[in-house]
Amino acid sequence: MGSRWKCADPIGAGDTGARADLRRTGRYGMPEISSYLDELAREVAQSFGESAGSSITFQHHGAVLRVASSDEASARCDQVESRLHSGPCLQAMETQEAVVVPRLADLTEWPEWREQAVHEGYVSAVAVPAPVAPDVAVALNVYFMRAEGWDDGMLAVAQQHARAIARAVQGRLVLLTAAHAANEVRAAVGRRVTVEHAVGAIMHCNACTPDEALEVLRRTCADVDVSLETAARIVVGVLSGAPTGSRTRLDER
Incomplete structure (x- = not known):
């Protein structure tokens, strides 16, 4: 069973050093948000080394979508979660706690997702959530082709990435809300x-x-x-x- 780590920090708190930090770009909420999230997913994977892949899942009022991935393998893993509405990133968003899977081979939960991840060559994984707005959240899945011993420092980096991704989505929602309000006016x-x-x-x-x-x-x-x-x-x-x-x-x- 995957272990859980509480993600208590709100968006914007303690994010110094996150390579995916959105403060270095002005592209909040632009139409190319999906492409930008793909870029962030690739940066996340690169920050954890060559054996890592990452994928981003978005939950909006119960609807679950995989919105970006660093590579096809991690995309296929998250697509299983989105399709079945079951997996570590779903649990992470529901509980707002990170889910750490140190060894996929030992996991008994989420068999379809586990089988897909193992088929892709992954050995371990972590799912880190970040709230965006009421009933809206994102989760960052990081996959590894090696057994990974997660410590507080590594998890903190993953949480920084997740918060940066949440800000990208939040910025887009703010612009959409503003545009909707302007149309209403x-x-x-x-x-x-x-x-x-x-x-x-x-x-x-x-x-x-x-x-x-x-x-x-x-x-x-x-x-x-x-x-x-x-x-x-x-x-x-x-x-x-x-x-x-x-x-x-x-x-x-």
Whole structure:
């Protein structure tokens, strides 16, 4: 059974010296995030020596995806975990504790993943989680083609890498959230402008106050069972097709 190491440090704490530290690049959340994570995975593997491979798995509200790998062998191992929703990186993300497997041959858990890892020539592995946001996390799997005796120093390096990877994902999510918020604001402004146009048109046709025009619009909503914006579009559409100078009263139906 793999042993567990608690990962208590939050993202950004104690990350001095991590080769994958994102502070050396301005590419937070760029469209090429997958390629960048592949680059980070390769850096992680290189930092542990020629016999190492690494892969990154992402969990978002229960959905699990392998998002990057240093090589095809480690990618195939993590793909088994993602496909079966079972393995050390899944456990690491669920418990927020690192899972250390010093000898894959002795492991009784996760037989499909173990068989794939052994088939690829790996002898030992470690899975290190890092939180990104509520219900969002990443896990870094590091595979070795030799039996590895993990000590506190080696695990700390793996945790630094995992936190750096989490920041890359976090940066991307921040940009996506900001873009979504901007789109929502633009949509809200568009809805407000449409309603204001309709209110102005009703005021012109009915020689009424803004409040009275808005009440006419609300009655239209109730009559045809649509949203205020849709009713406003209907009113503007109807009035834009009326002959010039028409003064049809919209509340006389």
